[in-house]
Amino acid sequence: MSETIPETAFAELFQTNTPLLDVRAPIEFEQGAFPCAVNLPILNDQEREIVGKTYKQHGKEKAIETGHKLVGDQQKQQRLEYWIAYKQENPSAVLYCFRGGLRSQTVQQWLTESNIHIPLVEGGYKALRNFLIGQIDQVSEERNFVIIGGKTGSAKTHLLNRLISKIDLEGIANHRGSAFGRRVVAQANQINFENQLACALLRLPAERNKIFLEDESRAIGSLSIPLTFHQGMSSSPIAMVEESLEFRIDTILNDYIISNLRDFESLDKQQAATSFSEFLLGSLQRIKKRLGGERYTEVSKLMEIALSIQQAGESNEAHKLWIKSLLQNYYDPMYEYQMGKKLERVAFRGNSQEFLDWASHIDSSSSNNADA
Numbered sequence: 001m002s003e004t005i006p007e008t009a010f011a012e013l014f015q016t017n018t019p020l021l022d023v024r025a026p027i028e029f030e031q032g033a034f035p036c037a038v039n040l041p042i043l044n045d046q047e048r049e050i051v052g053k054t055y056k057q058h059g060k061e062k063a064i065e066t067g068h069k070l071v072g073d074q075q076k077q078q079r080l081e082y083w084i085a086y087k088q089e090n091p092s093a094v095l096y097c098f099r100g101g102l103r104s105q106t107v108q109q110w111l112t113e114s115n116i117h118i119p120l121v122e123g124g125y126k127a128l129r130n131f132l133i134g135q136i137d138q139v140s141e142e143r144n145f146v147i148i149g150g151k152t153g154s155a156k157t158h159l160l161n162r163l164i165s166k167i168d169l170e171g172i173a174n175h176r177g178s179a180f181g182r183r184v185v186a187q188a189n190q191i192n193f194e195n196q197l198a199c200a201l202l203r204l205p206a207e208r209n210k211i212f213l214e215d216e217s218r219a220i221g222s223l224s225i226p227l228t229f230h231q232g233m234s235s236s237p238i239a240m241v242e243e244s245l246e247f248r249i250d251t252i253l254n255d256y257i258i259s260n261l262r263d264f265e266s267l268d269k270q271q272a273a274t275s276f277s278e279f280l281l282g283s284l285q286r287i288k289k290r291l292g293g294e295r296y297t298e299v300s301k302l303m304e305i306a307l308s309i310q311q312a313g314e315s316n317e318a319h320k321l322w323i324k325s326l327l328q329n330y331y332d333p334m335y336e337y338q339m340g341k342k343l344e345r346v347a348f349r350g351n352s353q354e355f356l357d358w359a360s361h362i363d364s365s366s367s368n369n370a371d372a
Helices: 007-015 026-031 045-058 060-070 073-089 102-113 124-142 156-160 169-173 190-202 227-234 245-267 272-286 293-311 319-339 352-363
Strands: 020-022 037-039 094-096 144-150 210-214 238-241 346-350
Touching (some): 007 124, 007 190, 020 073, 026 045, 045 060, 073 102, 094 102, 124 190, 124 227, 144 156, 144 352, 210 352, 238 352, 245 272, 293 319, 346 352
Parallel strands (some): 020 037, 144 210, 144 238, 238 346
């Protein structure tokens, strides 16, 4: 492998999950990073701040001198050991700092002096990040999306994940996309969401022109789907999955109650019941204004009764009452109103199995003969 990685090789880095040695300061890494990156900084946050001020006040040479003083022999040796161990565990790893400048060049030089060779990414994190944003825009223009629509509880995410050429936006965002969609683990920041989305797009089969996506508003929890990508979604054909009310209630019970409670239990079994109750009631509170006071009170009481029965270890079935009420009186009317504006885009209607039969032809076809 060459000593530098040019932009023409960036796609392969992400497609092959190449280990990335990020030597930026921790605060930079927290603000934005890549899925396969590990942060082993040459300068910590405080040292970076000092060097940055020195550069602004006294120029490059003085900043370099200050950096070498801050990273004395002991710190240098300790950090070298971290980098060497990482490279030995990840022989294909590549290296970068923010712009591919002095920090990564220094690390590369120090490793070379220790007879460890690691390629440096040209342009650093900034170049990689710009490349990924460009990929999102390119896919938005060049690929054709097929949107899986359907009322809440139609198991759209489950159907999506049975396909090959698909992007699970809710999975990447770590949020189910509704008022009740928050998960136990907090969402990543916007930059990391975009980076993960771009990486997922790069790993799709190149020969397939169609990409299946679940119908989403632009916001998924605290994150936003990139504008160009969502604009592409908003003009794409829709496959409407139609399931019975009973089917949808069961799906929500499994996904939002049983599965969610299990996640809370895996985090803290003793506090799980309390935490889950707070989560569920807090989620309902977020749509109180749109529900209206009377309906909110009714659903809230049903939810509290269901939680009490569940905590007593008796059954989860009581949750079906408030789920049914929310679907019939809130989610279904809202979805029907929204779909009324998109009817001309509907390319398919049918139940889950009919959808899979229809989608399998598109999902297994090449870009030459796939047509939604």
